[in-house]
Amino acid sequence: MDDQNKNLILATALSFAVILVWFLLFPPPEQPAVDPNAPVATTDVTQPVASATTTQTSTEVTPAAGDASEEVDAPRVAIETDRVNGSISLLGGRIDDLKLADYRETLDDGSPIVTFLAPKGEPNAFYALYGWAPGAGLNVDAVPGANTIWSVDSGDKLTASTPVTLKWDNGSGLIFRRTISIDKDYMFTVQQAVENTGAGAVSLAPYGILARHGEPADMKNFFVLHEGLVGMADGELSEIDYDDVTDYEYDPREGAKAEVTQVSEGGWIGFTDHFWMATLIPSQASAFKSVVKYDDRRDIYQTEAVMPTLTVAAGASASVDSQLFAGAKEWATIKAYENEGGVTGFLDSIDWGWFFFLTKPIFAVLHWLNGVIGNMGWSIIALTLLIKALVFPLAYKSYASMAKMKELQPQMEKLKEAAGDDRQKVQQSMMELYKKEKVNPASGCLPILIQIPIFFSLYKVIFVTLELRHAPWLGWITDLSAPDPSSILNLFGLLPFATPEPGSLFFIFSLGILPILLGISMWIQQKLNPAPTDATQAMIFAWMPWVFMFMLGSFASGLVLYWITNNVITFTQQYLIMRSHGYKPDVFGNIRKSFAKKMKSDDG
Structure with a gap:
C-alpha cells in the first residue's frame, strides 16, 4: 500500500473519529413522555421470608397498596x-x-x-x-x-x-x-x-x-x-x-x-x-x-x-x-x-465512572483546595498545577526528546531533499538518524497519553459533582459547570444580541472568551513541537487546535479553564526544558513564518 493511500485512510479514520466523538458528546435530546396525572403504582409484591427477627416464619407476605387511584384531600x-x-x-x-x-x-x-x-x-x-x-x-x-x-x-x-x-x-x-x-x-x-x-x-x-x-x-x-x-x-x-x-x-x-x-x-x-x-x-x-x-x-x-x-x-x-x-x-x-x-x-x-480510581481522589483534592482557597475556579487552577507537578518526571524525558527532535530538524530536511520522492528511503534514513542520536520520535505522545485519562476524569468530576453547580470563578464566569456565557456573535456583550441558547445550531459557533483562549493556547503550545514529516499529518495537527476550540466551546467552563491552564503550564515547562538542553525555540518566529508561508501559498 503506497503512502498516499495510507494518508487517505488515516485522514478518513481521524475524520470519522471526530464525528463519532461529536455525536457521543452531543447526542440529540430525548423528550420523555410523562403523565403528570398518573396514579400511584399498586404494590402487589410477594416477599420470600428472610427473617432477622427473634421469631422466624415461612409465611409469604404481600405489601398492601389499597386503591391507588383514590383521591383524598388529606391533612x-x-x-x-x-x-x-x-x-x-x-x-x-x-x-x-x-x-x-x-x-x-x-x-x-x-x-x-x-x-x-x-x-x-x-x-x-x-x-x-x-x-x-x-x-x-x-x-x-x-x-x-x-x-x-x-x-x-x-x-x-x-x-x-x-x-x-x-x-x-x-x-x-x-x-x-x-x-x-x-x-x-x-x-x-x-x-x-x-x-x-x-x-x-x-x-x-x-x-x-x-x-x-x-x-x-x-x-x-x-x-x-x-x-x-x-x-x-x-x-x-x-x-x-x-x-x-x-x-x-x-x-x-x-x-x-x-x-x-x-x-x-x-x-x-x-x-x-x-x-x-x-x-x-x-x-x-x-x-x-x-x-x-x-x-x-x-x-x-x-x-x-x-x-x-x-x-x-x-x-x-x-x-x-x-x-x-x-x-x-x-x-x-x-x-x-x-x-x-x-x-x-x-x-x-x-457517578464516578470507569476511572473512579482517578475521579475520587481528584475530587477529594479539589474539594480540599476549595476549602482552603474558597473559589472553585482558582481551585481548578491550583489542582492543575498539582497534577502537572506530579506527572512532571514522566513528562521531562518527553520534552527533552522533543527538544532534540527540534535540533535535528535541519538534518531531517536534508535527508528528505537527498531522498527525493523515495519515501521508504526517507523513513529508513530518519530511523538511522534517530538511532544514532538516541531519540525516540514517539516520546512526544507520552504527555498526551498521560493527559487523556486525567482530562476525562476531571471532565467527569466537573460535570457530575454538585459542588461545581452554580460555582462562580470571576467576572462573567458565574457557573463553572456551564459553558462560557460570552459569545463572539455579539462581540462579547458589546452588541445588543442575546447569546444563543445551548443546544441550538448557532450555539456551536457562539465561541466564548475561554474557548478562544483555549484554541490560541493549543496553537502556540503546538509551535514548540516538531512538525510531522508527513504533509497530511501536518495538516491534521495544524487544524487540531481550532477543532478543539469548537468542540470544547460547549463544555463546562471549569473544564475549559483546566485545559487552558494545562496548556500554559505545558508550554512553560517545555520551553524551559528545551532551553536547558541548548535549544532556543523561536516560538513567535515560527508563528510569523507560518503566516508568511500561508500568505505565499495563497498568492501562488
Whole structure:
C-alpha cells in the first residue's frame, strides 16, 4: 500500500473519529413522555421470608397498596429544617413534598428553590411511602398501605429536633405507629412499629417504596452521566437506566415488569438524578428484598425495600427502623453518611465512572483546595498545577526528546531533499538518524497519553459533582459547570444580541472568551513541537487546535479553564526544558513564518 493511500485512510479514520466523538458528546435530546396525572403504582409484591427477627416464619407476605387511584384531600404535617421544607401527607403517611432550601433552579434573581419530591397529581410526581405487608391470618385491609389515613399521635411539625409520630388502629387488635425524624441534612429515619392487642399471633413485614411517575423532565440524557436507578446489594453497586427497566420481563408475582434481588446485608436502593437523589436504606445489618419495577400501564417506576417478616405474639409489639435519604448529592454529606452513619458504599451513589480510581481522589483534592482557597475556579487552577507537578518526571524525558527532535530538524530536511520522492528511503534514513542520536520520535505522545485519562476524569468530576453547580470563578464566569456565557456573535456583550441558547445550531459557533483562549493556547503550545514529516499529518495537527476550540466551546467552563491552564503550564515547562538542553525555540518566529508561508501559498 503506497503512502498516499495510507494518508487517505488515516485522514478518513481521524475524520470519522471526530464525528463519532461529536455525536457521543452531543447526542440529540430525548423528550420523555410523562403523565403528570398518573396514579400511584399498586404494590402487589410477594416477599420470600428472610427473617432477622427473634421469631422466624415461612409465611409469604404481600405489601398492601389499597386503591391507588383514590383521591383524598388529606391533612398534612409540615417539614421545616434549615436545609429542607415541605410536608408529609396523612394519606398513606407519604413523604411527598420536599424542597431543598440551599439550592435554586437557576442563577436568575428570584429563581425558586429546587423542588425534589412532589405529590401525586403534580408534574413529575415523586414520593416515598411506607406500609406493612400482610402475612398469614391477615388481609390487605388489616395493615396500613398507600391510602391509609393516619392521625398525628405526637408532634405537630417535623424539624431536626422534633420527630413526628403517626398512628393508625385497624380496629381488629393491631395498632400501628410510624415515627419520622430528620437530621440537620437530608436523612430521614422512619421507625415502623406495631402493637398486637388481639388474641393471636400475626405475621407481617414492613416495607418502603419510592414511586416516580414517568422519567424526570429535566434529564440530561448525556452519556457521561448516569440518571436512573441506583442501588447497593451485598457490596455490589448497580446502575440501571430507565429504558433498561422498561425492558424487564413481566413478573406475575410482582404485578409489573420487575427484577428482584435478595440482599443479605449492606444494601440500599433508589433513584439518582444529576444533582439530587432519593434512596431507601434498610438496616445495614439486616437482609431485605430489593425490588425494581415498572408499571407500563401507568408509566410509574418503583424501587422497594421489603424488610424481613415479623411474627408478633398476642400482647407483644415490634418495630423496625430504616432510613430515607432525600436531597442533594453533596460529597461531604454523603461521605459522612457512609463513614459515620454506616451506610455501605454510599459515596458510590455519585457517578464516578470507569476511572473512579482517578475521579475520587481528584475530587477529594479539589474539594480540599476549595476549602482552603474558597473559589472553585482558582481551585481548578491550583489542582492543575498539582497534577502537572506530579506527572512532571514522566513528562521531562518527553520534552527533552522533543527538544532534540527540534535540533535535528535541519538534518531531517536534508535527508528528505537527498531522498527525493523515495519515501521508504526517507523513513529508513530518519530511523538511522534517530538511532544514532538516541531519540525516540514517539516520546512526544507520552504527555498526551498521560493527559487523556486525567482530562476525562476531571471532565467527569466537573460535570457530575454538585459542588461545581452554580460555582462562580470571576467576572462573567458565574457557573463553572456551564459553558462560557460570552459569545463572539455579539462581540462579547458589546452588541445588543442575546447569546444563543445551548443546544441550538448557532450555539456551536457562539465561541466564548475561554474557548478562544483555549484554541490560541493549543496553537502556540503546538509551535514548540516538531512538525510531522508527513504533509497530511501536518495538516491534521495544524487544524487540531481550532477543532478543539469548537468542540470544547460547549463544555463546562471549569473544564475549559483546566485545559487552558494545562496548556500554559505545558508550554512553560517545555520551553524551559528545551532551553536547558541548548535549544532556543523561536516560538513567535515560527508563528510569523507560518503566516508568511500561508500568505505565499495563497498568492501562488
